[in-house]
Amino acid sequence: MPKQSERWDRSDEVIFSDRSTPEARRLAQKYGYLPYIVERYLELLGDEAEDLLEANEVPMPETLRCNDFKISCGELESRLGEAGFELERVPFLPHGYHVISSPISPGATHEYLKGYYYLQDPGSMLIVYVMNPRPSATILDMAAAPGGKSTQILQLTRDSSLLIAVEPKRERIKALRSNLQRMGFSNYILIRSDARFLSLDTKPAQVLLDAPSSGEGIIRKDKNRKTKTSISDLRRIHELQVELLNRALSIVSPGGTVTYAACSTAVEEGEYTVHKVLADKDYVTTERPFGFPLSKPFEEYRGVIFDDRVKGCGRLFPHKQGTEGFFICKLRRLD
Numbered sequence: 001m002p003k004q005s006e007r008w009d010r011s012d013e014v015i016f017s018d019r020s021t022p023e024a025r026r027l028a029q030k031y032g033y034l035p036y037i038v039e040r041y042l043e044l045l046g047d048e049a050e051d052l053l054e055a056n057e058v059p060m061p062e063t064l065r066c067n068d069f070k071i072s073c074g075e076l077e078s079r080l081g082e083a084g085f086e087l088e089r090v091p092f093l094p095h096g097y098h099v100i101s102s103p104i105s106p107g108a109t110h111e112y113l114k115g116y117y118y119l120q121d122p123g124s125m126l127i128v129y130v131m132n133p134r135p136s137a138t139i140l141d142m143a144a145a146p147g148g149k150s151t152q153i154l155q156l157t158r159d160s161s162l163l164i165a166v167e168p169k170r171e172r173i174k175a176l177r178s179n180l181q182r183m184g185f186s187n188y189i190l191i192r193s194d195a196r197f198l199s200l201d202t203k204p205a206q207v208l209l210d211a212p213s214s215g216e217g218i219i220r221k222d223k224n225r226k227t228k229t230s231i232s233d234l235r236r237i238h239e240l241q242v243e244l245l246n247r248a249l250s251i252v253s254p255g256g257t258v259t260y261a262a263c264s265t266a267v268e269e270g271e272y273t274v275h276k277v278l279a280d281k282d283y284v285t286t287e288r289p290f291g292f293p294l295s296k297p298f299e300e301y302r303g304v305i306f307d308d309r310v311k312g313c314g315r316l317f318p319h320k321q322g323t324e325g326f327f328i329c330k331l332r333r334l335d
């Protein structure tokens with residue numbers, strides 16, 4: 001999409017403007033969005049933008065991640081089956097199941113309270129497989145609450161990595177701690193801090209930045225997001241993400257990876273953040289391919305291309321992968 005990239009690349013003023021074309025205004029009115037939000041989808045997707053708007057109208061099924069640190073997935077399947085749950089494997093997620101139907105809320109079962117599973121959307125789950133946490137490594141989760149990805153990291157490393165999980169909000173730290181305990185993990189340190197100002201004595205080999213975002217990627221779950229994000233919100237969130245990603249790259253050990261993700265379909269919370277952060281860093285590269293068997297449509301979708309290094313980043317879209325919208329980029333610090 002080189003033409004779009006040239007346009008986006010002009011300046012902050014172009015990126016953070018509330019312009020909208022007649023087509024954006026038409027679609028915004030039809031689907032109940034703010035016009036400049038739809039303009040961004042047109043920039044990103046061209047003719048496919050309406051497919052995204054249509055897909056956002058379809059509610060997402062709940063998805064659970066079986067915690068095979070505590071129970072085998074087969075055992076969980078049969079227990080929930082006996083309790084009247086209808087589950088369906090998510091093809092590209094080793095521990096993922098869609099809940100097709102259930103007699104009670106999936107968050108109210110005995111198995112949930114025992115930590116046998118976590119309710120987590122598929123895109124969110126995929127991020128950690130892409131990150132590929134390594135056993136015994138020191139791993140930093142910079143924006144960790146309520147702990148979907150923190151618990152998944154410890155699950156995949158069998159509680160052998162040392163997880164440093166950071167979250168600034170006291171209430172959300174409580175949820176994070178409770179989820180880590182419920183799911184049976186012990187190898188973690190919780191830090192209540194604004195990660196922009198974090199410093200660590202030990203350099204982590206892997207960092208996850210699941211960045212605070214507008215949440216535009218989860219309109220399928222929360223229709224209010226269609227009209228919630230103002231231009232100044234976008235600018236503020238983008239600037240926060242730039243600061244956090246810069247911090248992540250300064251903290252990670254040489255040779256280590258930073259996986260940056262944002263549950264959004266906005267370029268400001270994705271390509272543009274990576275573009276800004278990499279501008280002055282020739283010692284950072286994007287990893288490609290991700291190193292996880294992704295479905296073909298995902299492989300085909302590379303998002304907006306700003307410069308060669310941003311090409312390695314990817315996007316999940318509701319109308320493409322059937323997930324929530326997510327941006328993902330795995331960066332490696334070379335020295």
Ligand SMILES: C[S@@+](CC[C@H](N)C(=O)[O-])C[C@H]1O[C@@H](n2cnc3c(N)ncnc32)[C@H](O)[C@@H]1O
Pocket residue numbers: 124142143144145146147148149150166167168169172193194195196210211212213
């Ligand atoms: C997208 S959520 C993280 C979800 C989490 N990774 C999970 O999988 O459950 C972003 C989190 O970042 C936190 N946050 C906001 N500003 C932050 C900052 N400056 N430093 C670190 N975390 C921040 C928010 O409170 C929120 O809990």
